[in-house]
Amino acid sequence: MKKSSAAIKKRDKEALIFRAALRMIKEKGFHKARMSDIAREAGISYGLVYHYFNNKEDLFDAILNRWWDGLFRLLADVSEGDYDVHQKLSHIIDYFLDTYQSEPEMVNIFITEISRSTTNLTSYRLDYFKKFMALTEAVIAEGQKRNLLRTDIKARYLTYMFLGAVETFLSTMVLVDQKIKGGTQKERIAKSILEVFLNGAKKQKTN
Amino acid sequence: MKKSSAAIKKRDKEALIFRAALRMIKEKGFHKARMSDIAREAGISYGLVYHYFNNKEDLFDAILNRWWDGLFRLLADVSEGDYDVHQKLSHIIDYFLDTYQSEPEMVNIFITEISRSTTNLTSYRLDYFKKFMALTEAVIAEGQKRNLLRTDIKARYLTYMFLGAVETFLSTMVLVDQKIKGGTQKERIAKSILEVFLNGAKKQKTN
Amino acid sequence: MKKSSAAIKKRDKEALIFRAALRMIKEKGFHKARMSDIAREAGISYGLVYHYFNNKEDLFDAILNRWWDGLFRLLADVSEGDYDVHQKLSHIIDYFLDTYQSEPEMVNIFITEISRSTTNLTSYRLDYFKKFMALTEAVIAEGQKRNLLRTDIKARYLTYMFLGAVETFLSTMVLVDQKIKGGTQKERIAKSILEVFLNGAKKQKTN
Amino acid sequence: MKKSSAAIKKRDKEALIFRAALRMIKEKGFHKARMSDIAREAGISYGLVYHYFNNKEDLFDAILNRWWDGLFRLLADVSEGDYDVHQKLSHIIDYFLDTYQSEPEMVNIFITEISRSTTNLTSYRLDYFKKFMALTEAVIAEGQKRNLLRTDIKARYLTYMFLGAVETFLSTMVLVDQKIKGGTQKERIAKSILEVFLNGAKKQKTN
């Protein structure tokens, strides 16, 4: 009992620091977030952070791993599931928007420090990114094979279009620190992204 | 005469430092690019940088201003010009892709340090970003008014879709340091973006 | 009974830590040997070290005391014993070489951290060193008085010569972490030291 | 002119820091001597030390290199010179004693941080030490070959005896921070070392 309760405590403190790091890195960016900021935010002493994480880089990696783990799990679920492309893409969109609601800092960091930052980009981090692109591209390509998506445009390009749309919605919300108000707004955004991606922005003549 | 030639010299040296800063910030990011790196890259002593720019922040602002100036000029030209939406959007896409070809560092910095970075974001920098969004949105909204774009989706959302596509194409190229090979590839990318944005990714039944 | 068995246990744990400290200090030096290293080496938690030793300095002192105690006991035995100088010096040499065989860490620490280190030198530690020198000098001086050693050179200088030889043999072995292989090598070394110290390095004419 | 005078200034400041480092490392040892101590001792600001030396380790290496350079030069001179063994050994002794008079900190550091410290011992530093031993041994071995030194004891052991004597004289002086008073004391010490090393400590019967 003692051991497991201590283990739980250890986990808790780790999570405490983890969340404080999320907040501070979101607020100041990885570079400007000082270890002392994180410690203060977590309400603990300076040195204790180093009890739980080897160094700043490791703490950052822990955050990245959590992000990628969640995303890859979702992509695996989606890939394996028996959905058509529209549903799969819909799930992906939902995942991003849901995560943005439940863990805005996480998404913020993904957008600002991972998705677009060459600065923090070590090669293995780039690999994660490529894997993410590739998995999404696989979904798109499968849609093309099943004749659900146009084939006159490379799957890769369609992927850019799709993820670009998702990211920019998120980016803008991140940039202005916008909150998604309730489920309705989220659904409207999700629907818009999917709609335009699938059917385009052009006014149909027959409308 | 002397004066003006001195002025030209001053301009030249300023430009020299400016370009060196572009390269270094692209390579290392704003935070990790040291003033001494920039000076070395420019082939001058690092004290001299301070003759031409008050400090690192100012140097960065100079870069941002040049970027925004170019972009706003383009948007102004496009807005005032007598084009339909498709052409206007096409011009915007071309501007980004052309600039990426002629000044890849500039676009790189826009993507990594401006577009997505909350870290470097002072409020006046955010204002520039909002203005950029607003101008693009105006183009889109005008397209809706002229019945060329669907109206069941907010102009803002369509704007996100459009810019998201552009940005993600650029981002990916930036991320892997990809060069655009010749005009054909550029045209194919431009066409893809516009095509999908306007007509969607869905395979048409009657095709 | 309980008490004494507890006392024995206490002694045991103390000895455990002591030996671990010996090994780690030998390996890393006093400064670089962390309390946590010592605890890990001893197989206990690092808080526990502080139950047995007040602090790192005290732990170090415990080591020094053990060293000096052994050495002073030997010197006392030798001084009081009814040996001639040659035998006395021979015993001193043997003591060092024997200890190097049985407790190489101890000798290592003596050489690297005590004998030559002004860094770890508090004044009372210097006193020990002076006492050691003085006791050895007494042996030498007695040899001079008994007309067994030359008197045209100060006893102090002869002492330096003698101890210098012993120390350098040990130092070199310590430096390259050399093991003394068997009793023969030890005897040869001991003989060499004594021989050269007493009779010099010069080739005798009559040889 | 300007350049060379600047170069001289640079050298001067470097030497200033070098000497301050010598003093502080002598006083506190390499580990306890802080970079800030050295800067203060040199009368300059903290960061300037890093203008002249990359880091603490480099500063230490600069000291070591100066020491070994001097010593190896002496040994080369001695080896190549047309002296007999006695004179050669005499020159080596003189070098140590002279250096101790002119640069006591240097010798102190050699004794405390190099000669006996396994802590600061990287492999290339050990190599220097071995080279030093080997060069001295070569002198001794040559003496044996020319029938000037006894051959019944390994050259290596004789070398230990010789260097041990020198080092212990120096060590003791270093330990008690003793100054060599004038040339006479130095000569007496030098004579004692050589005398005892060559002819031994034993009282000659025929005296």
Add this chain to the structure above:
DNA sequence: TATGAATGAGGGTTCATTCAT
């Protein structure tokens, strides 16, 4: 203009020591 020496405020990390359990 131009140089690069000089400054010093940080910030990351280590580790002896204390303390609650």
Add this chain to the structure above:
DNA sequence: AATGAATGAACCCTCATTCAT
């Protein structure tokens, strides 16, 4: 006795910025 979480004072090093020349 025993654990290891918690603390925080040091200490190394970086780098934007200033300044004498």
